[in-house]
Amino acid sequence: MKRLASGNSILLPYILILGVAILRLAVNHPYNFVSVSSCLLFFGACRPRREFGVPILALIGVDIFLTTHRYGYSLTSGHAVTWLWYLGATMLGAAILGNSISTRRVLGASLLASVSFFIASNLIVWAEWGMYAKTGGGLGACYIAALPFFHNSMISETVCSVLIFAVFRYRETFVPSRRIEAVCS
Numbered sequence: 336m337k338r339l340a341s342g343n344s345i346l347l348p349y350i351l352i353l354g355v356a357i358l359r360l361a362v363n364h365p366y367n368f369v370s371v372s373s374c375l376l377f378f379g380a381c382r383p384r385r386e387f388g389v390p391i392l393a394l395i396g397v398d399i400f401l402t403t404h405r406y407g408y409s410l411t412s413g414h415a416v417t418w419l420w421y422l423g424a425t426m427l428g429a430a431i432l433g434n435s436i437s438t439r440r441v442l443g444a445s446l447l448a449s450v451s452f453f454i455a456s457n458l459i460v461w462a463e464w465g466m467y468a469k470t471g472g473g474l475g476a477c478y479i480a481a482l483p484f485f486h487n488s489m490i491s492e493t494v495c496s497v498l499i500f501a502v503f504r505y506r507e508t509f510v511p512s513r514r515i516e517a518v519c520s
Contacts, residue, residue, distance in 0.1 A: 348378040351499065352390040356397045370495035372424045372448035377499050379428025380436065391421045413459035420455055424448045436500055445496035449489040457481045 351374040359369055371394065378390050395418050402408050431444040457477050460466065467473035 345382075347503070348374075348381045349389070352378060352393055356393050359397050359401065370491050371421075372452060372492050373445060373496035373499055375421060375424040376428035376432060376441075376444050376448060376496055377503070379425040379430075380432035380500075381503075384426075384429060387422065387425045390425065391418065394418075394421050411463050413456075413463045416455055416459050420452055423451065432500070436504060438497070441496050441500045442493065445493045446489070449485070449492045453478075453481065453485045453488070 355369060355371055355374045359371075362369075375390060379387070398414060398417065399410065402410055402414065427444055427448055431440050431447075458474070460481070461469075461474050461477040467477045
Protein backbone atom coordinates (compact mmCIF):
# COMPACT_ATOMS: atom_id res chain seq x y z
CA MET A 336 0.00 0.00 0.00
CA LYS A 337 1.25 3.47 -0.77
CA ARG A 338 1.89 5.99 1.98
CA LEU A 339 2.45 9.71 2.04
CA ALA A 340 6.09 10.27 2.74
CA SER A 341 8.56 13.10 2.87
CA GLY A 342 11.55 14.27 4.85
CA ASN A 343 9.74 15.21 8.04
CA SER A 344 6.64 13.04 7.73
CA ILE A 345 8.56 10.32 9.53
CA LEU A 346 8.67 12.26 12.81
CA LEU A 347 5.61 14.50 12.61
CA PRO A 348 3.00 11.76 13.25
CA TYR A 349 4.99 10.57 16.27
CA ILE A 350 5.34 14.13 17.58
CA LEU A 351 1.57 14.67 17.27
CA ILE A 352 0.78 11.44 19.14
CA LEU A 353 3.29 12.32 21.86
CA GLY A 354 1.77 15.80 22.13
CA VAL A 355 -1.76 14.42 22.50
CA ALA A 356 -0.58 11.90 25.11
CA ILE A 357 1.15 14.61 27.13
CA LEU A 358 -1.82 16.94 26.77
CA ARG A 359 -4.17 14.24 28.07
CA LEU A 360 -1.89 13.67 31.06
CA ALA A 361 -1.19 17.31 31.85
CA VAL A 362 -4.48 19.09 31.24
CA ASN A 363 -7.96 18.41 32.49
CA HIS A 364 -9.83 18.44 29.20
CA PRO A 365 -13.47 19.20 29.87
CA TYR A 366 -16.04 17.96 27.39
CA ASN A 367 -13.62 15.91 25.26
CA PHE A 368 -11.82 18.80 23.62
CA VAL A 369 -8.65 16.79 22.84
CA SER A 370 -8.05 15.69 19.25
CA VAL A 371 -6.94 12.08 19.60
CA SER A 372 -8.61 10.80 16.45
CA SER A 373 -7.20 13.55 14.21
CA CYS A 374 -3.70 12.54 15.26
CA LEU A 375 -4.50 8.85 14.73
CA LEU A 376 -5.94 9.62 11.28
CA PHE A 377 -2.78 11.52 10.37
CA PHE A 378 -0.56 8.74 11.71
CA GLY A 379 -2.48 6.18 9.66
CA ALA A 380 -2.17 8.31 6.53
CA CYS A 381 1.58 8.85 6.88
CA ARG A 382 3.07 5.76 8.45
CA PRO A 383 3.05 2.09 7.44
CA ARG A 384 0.79 -0.37 9.24
CA ARG A 385 3.70 -2.10 10.91
CA GLU A 386 4.17 1.08 13.01
CA PHE A 387 0.53 1.40 14.13
CA GLY A 388 1.27 -0.27 17.47
CA VAL A 389 3.42 2.63 18.67
CA PRO A 390 0.70 5.31 18.98
CA ILE A 391 -1.89 2.80 20.12
CA LEU A 392 0.34 1.48 22.91
CA ALA A 393 1.22 5.04 23.95
CA LEU A 394 -2.47 5.98 24.20
CA ILE A 395 -3.30 2.73 26.00
CA GLY A 396 -0.60 3.54 28.56
CA VAL A 397 -2.09 7.00 29.09
CA ASP A 398 -5.58 5.50 29.45
CA ILE A 399 -4.40 2.96 32.01
CA PHE A 400 -2.59 5.61 34.03
CA LEU A 401 -5.50 8.06 33.95
CA THR A 402 -8.10 5.43 34.77
CA THR A 403 -6.28 3.69 37.61
CA HIS A 404 -4.22 6.49 39.13
CA ARG A 405 -5.84 9.82 38.40
CA TYR A 406 -9.51 8.76 38.44
CA GLY A 407 -9.18 5.73 40.75
CA TYR A 408 -11.29 3.34 38.66
CA SER A 409 -10.64 -0.25 37.67
CA LEU A 410 -10.02 -1.22 34.09
CA THR A 411 -13.00 -2.85 32.37
CA SER A 412 -13.69 -4.55 29.09
CA GLY A 413 -14.96 -1.19 27.86
CA HIS A 414 -11.39 0.04 27.76
CA ALA A 415 -10.59 -2.67 25.23
CA VAL A 416 -13.33 -1.26 23.00
CA THR A 417 -11.66 2.16 23.16
CA TRP A 418 -8.29 0.63 22.41
CA LEU A 419 -9.71 -1.26 19.42
CA TRP A 420 -11.23 2.02 18.31
CA TYR A 421 -7.72 3.57 18.39
CA LEU A 422 -6.64 0.89 15.93
CA GLY A 423 -9.76 1.46 13.84
CA ALA A 424 -9.16 5.22 13.64
CA THR A 425 -5.55 4.66 12.59
CA MET A 426 -6.63 2.18 9.94
CA LEU A 427 -9.32 4.61 8.80
CA GLY A 428 -6.59 7.19 8.20
CA ALA A 429 -4.67 4.64 6.15
CA ALA A 430 -7.70 3.53 4.14
CA ILE A 431 -9.28 6.91 3.40
CA LEU A 432 -6.32 9.28 3.50
CA GLY A 433 -3.23 7.17 2.86
CA ASN A 434 -3.14 7.57 -0.90
CA SER A 435 -5.03 10.78 -1.52
CA ILE A 436 -5.69 13.73 0.73
CA SER A 437 -8.50 16.11 -0.07
CA THR A 438 -10.64 18.35 2.06
CA ARG A 439 -13.63 16.07 1.48
CA ARG A 440 -11.69 12.98 2.54
CA VAL A 441 -10.27 14.65 5.65
CA LEU A 442 -13.72 15.92 6.69
CA GLY A 443 -15.30 12.54 5.98
CA ALA A 444 -12.67 10.57 7.89
CA SER A 445 -12.85 12.99 10.81
CA LEU A 446 -16.63 12.82 10.95
CA LEU A 447 -16.60 9.03 10.69
CA ALA A 448 -14.03 8.78 13.49
CA SER A 449 -16.04 11.10 15.76
CA VAL A 450 -19.34 9.34 15.12
CA SER A 451 -17.87 5.85 15.55
CA PHE A 452 -16.26 6.82 18.85
CA PHE A 453 -19.49 8.40 20.08
CA ILE A 454 -21.47 5.26 19.25
CA ALA A 455 -18.94 2.77 20.66
CA SER A 456 -18.00 4.64 23.83
CA ASN A 457 -21.54 5.44 24.86
CA LEU A 458 -22.73 1.91 24.16
CA ILE A 459 -20.04 0.74 26.60
CA VAL A 460 -21.05 3.34 29.20
CA TRP A 461 -24.65 2.14 28.93
CA ALA A 462 -23.71 -1.55 29.07
CA GLU A 463 -21.09 -1.44 31.85
CA TRP A 464 -22.02 1.38 34.15
CA GLY A 465 -25.14 1.41 36.31
CA MET A 466 -26.08 4.95 35.31
CA TYR A 467 -28.82 4.01 32.82
CA ALA A 468 -31.55 1.42 32.69
CA LYS A 469 -30.68 -1.56 30.51
CA THR A 470 -33.51 -0.77 28.12
CA GLY A 471 -33.83 1.01 24.80
CA GLY A 472 -34.92 4.11 26.70
CA GLY A 473 -31.85 3.89 28.92
CA LEU A 474 -29.60 3.58 25.88
CA GLY A 475 -31.31 6.60 24.31
CA ALA A 476 -30.87 8.58 27.54
CA CYS A 477 -27.17 7.67 27.56
CA TYR A 478 -26.69 8.95 24.01
CA ILE A 479 -28.68 12.12 24.70
CA ALA A 480 -26.64 12.86 27.83
CA ALA A 481 -23.45 12.48 25.79
CA LEU A 482 -24.43 14.94 23.04
CA PRO A 483 -22.52 17.92 24.55
CA PHE A 484 -19.37 15.76 24.65
CA PHE A 485 -19.99 14.61 21.08
CA HIS A 486 -20.50 18.17 19.88
CA ASN A 487 -17.16 19.32 21.30
CA SER A 488 -15.35 16.19 20.15
CA MET A 489 -16.65 16.54 16.63
CA ILE A 490 -15.67 20.21 16.45
CA SER A 491 -12.19 19.68 17.90
CA GLU A 492 -11.51 16.59 15.78
CA THR A 493 -12.68 18.26 12.58
CA VAL A 494 -10.79 21.51 13.16
CA CYS A 495 -7.61 19.70 14.21
CA SER A 496 -7.82 17.23 11.31
CA VAL A 497 -8.21 20.02 8.78
CA LEU A 498 -5.36 22.01 10.37
CA ILE A 499 -2.97 19.05 10.59
CA PHE A 500 -3.52 17.95 7.02
CA ALA A 501 -3.57 21.52 5.67
CA VAL A 502 -0.28 22.39 7.35
CA PHE A 503 1.24 19.16 6.10
CA ARG A 504 -0.06 19.78 2.55
CA TYR A 505 1.03 23.43 2.61
CA ARG A 506 4.53 22.50 3.71
CA GLU A 507 4.79 19.79 1.08
CA THR A 508 3.45 22.02 -1.68
CA PHE A 509 5.45 25.16 -1.03
CA VAL A 510 8.74 23.85 0.28
CA PRO A 511 10.49 22.44 -2.81
CA SER A 512 12.74 20.01 -0.96
CA ARG A 513 9.79 18.31 0.67
CA ARG A 514 7.42 17.14 -2.07
CA ILE A 515 4.95 14.34 -1.33
CA GLU A 516 6.06 11.10 -2.88
CA ALA A 517 4.11 7.86 -2.85
CA VAL A 518 6.37 5.09 -1.63
CA CYS A 519 5.69 1.42 -1.08
CA SER A 520 5.90 0.37 2.50
